[in-house]
Amino acid sequence: MKGLERASSALLQHTRQMSTLALTSWSNKISEQIETLERAVGLMQHHDALTGTSSLAVTQDYNYRMTKGWDMAEQVLNSALNTISQNIKNNTNQQPPWVICRNINESECLFTKSNNTYIITVYNGNSQNLNTLVKVPLYQDITNVNLTDDKETPVEYQIVPVFNNSGQLDNPNMSTKEIWFLASAGPLGFQTYYVTLPSVAKGSTYERYSKNLDASTNSISNGLIQLDFDSQGRLSTFHDLKTGKNYPLTQEFAYYHGHNDRYNQQGTNTTITLNPMEIKTYQLTNLPVNKNPQSSTIPTSTLGTTNSVGKTSTTSSLGNHKSVNNMLLFLILIFYNFVRIF
Numbered sequence: 348m349k350g351l352e353r354a355s356s357a358l359l360q361h362t363r364q365m366s367t368l369a370l371t372s373w374s375n376k377i378s379e380q381i382e383t384l385e386r387a388v389g390l391m392q393h394h395d396a397l398t399g400t401s402s403l404a405v406t407q408d409y410n411y412r413m414t415k416g417w418d419m420a421e422q423v424l425n426s427a428l429n430t431i432s433q434n435i436k437n438n439t440n441q442q443p444p445w446v447i448c449r450n451i452n453e454s455e456c457l458f459t460k461s462n463n464t465y466i467i468t469v470y471n472g473n474s475q476n477l478n479t480l481v482k483v484p485l486y487q488d489i490t491n492v493n494l495t496d497d498k499e500t501p502v503e504y505q506i507v508p509v510f511n512n513s514g515q516l517d518n519p520n521m522s523t524k525e526i527w528f529l530a531s532a533g534p535l536g537f538q539t540y541y542v543t544l545p546s547v548a549k550g551s552t553y554e555r556y557s558k559n560l561d562a563s564t565n566s567i568s569n570g571l572i573q574l575d576f577d578s579q580g581r582l583s584t585f586h587d588l589k590t591g592k593n594y595p596l597t598q599e600f601a602y603y604h605g606h607n608d609r610y611n612q613q614g615t616n617t618t619i620t621l622n623p624m625e626i627k628t629y630q631l632t633n634l635p636v637n638k639n640p641q642s643s644t645i646p647t648s649t650l651g652t653t654n655s656v657g658k659t660s661t662t663s664s665l666g667n668h669k670s671v672n673n674m675l676l677f678l679i680l681i682f683y684n685f686v687r688i689f
Contacts, residue, residue: 459542482525583595
C-alpha cells in the first residue's frame with residue numbers, strides 16, 4: 348500500500364505538470380479528472396490505509412479509488428501529449444494512445460506482450476538531469492531487439508531473465524525476461540525510445556543477451572569503482588579506480604527469526620541472532636554508470652515461515668581495514684541490491 352501511495356503521488360505531480368505545460372488545466376473536465384486522483388491520494392494517507400490496519404473491504408475500496416484515479420490520470424496525460432504534439436506540428440492528428448504499465452514492478456506489461464513495435468517515453472519531472480535504468484517486460488523468446496532513440500541511434504541494452512518464485516508471487520502475466528537499458532532525460536524533459544522485435548526489425552541490432560559468466564573472474568565496474576566476486580558469487584574486493592586503492596572484503600549471508608507472542612528467539616527487541624544460511628542464495632548487483640553510490644542498503648528477503656515464525660535473510664560485507672568497515676555505502680552495492688532466495 349505504501350508503494351502504491353508513493354507511485355500515485357509521483358503520477359499526480361506528473362499529471363499536473365503535463366496538464367499545465369499543455370495549457371489544458373483550465374478545462375473543467377481535466378480539472379475533475381485530476382481531482383479524482385488527488386482525492387484518492389489524499390484518502391490513502393489515512394493512518395489505517397498506510398499501515399494496513401483497515402478491514403479487507405475498506406482496503407479494496409482504497410485500491411478501487413486509486414485505480415479509478417489512475418484511469419483519469421492516463422486520460423489527462425494522453426490529452427496533454429496530444430495537445431503539445433498538435434501545437435508543435437500545427438495539425439490536428441491524434442497520436443497513438445500512451446499506456447501506463449501499472450504492474451511493471453511484477454515484470455508485467457500486457458501492452459509489450461501483444462505488440463512487436465512500441466515506443467517508450469521516459470519523462471523527467473525533476474529540476475535535475477535524469478539517468479536511470481529502465482526495465483521493459485519481454486515475453487517473446489528472442490535474444491535481441493532493435494532499440495533506438497529519437498535520432499535513430501542504436502541504444503545498448505541487455506536481455507535479462509526474470510526471477511520468478513511462484514511461492515512468493517503468483518502472477519500468470521509475469522514476463523520471462525526483461526530488456527534493460529540506461530535512459531537519460533533533461534530537467535522537465537523527456538526522451539523517446541523505439542523498440543522493434545526481430546520478426547519485423549529492420550537495420551542493425553545490438554545483441555546484449557546475458558550469458559553465463561566465469562564466476563572465478565566475475566567483476567563489474569561503473570568507471571569509478573570496480574567490484575570483484577569470488578567463485579561463490581560473493582563480494583570479495585572493492586577497487587577505487589580514482590585513487591587506485593583496493594579493499595579486500597568478506598561477504599556472508601545469514602537469516603534471523605521474526606517475533607511473536609508465543610515464540611521469540613531474539614531474546615530482546617534490541618538483540619538479533621543471525622544464523623548461517625543453509626540454502627542456495629543468489630544476489631543481483633547493479634552499478635549506476637559514472638556515479639558514486641550515495642547511500643547504503645542492506646538487502647533483505649522473506650524466507651517463509653516455520654511454526655508461524657517468519658524468517659528474513661540479510662547480508663553483510665566486512666573488510667580487514669578500519670576504513671573499509673566504516674564504508675557502509677559499499678556494503679553490497681549501492682544503488683539497489685536484492686537478495687534472491689530459491
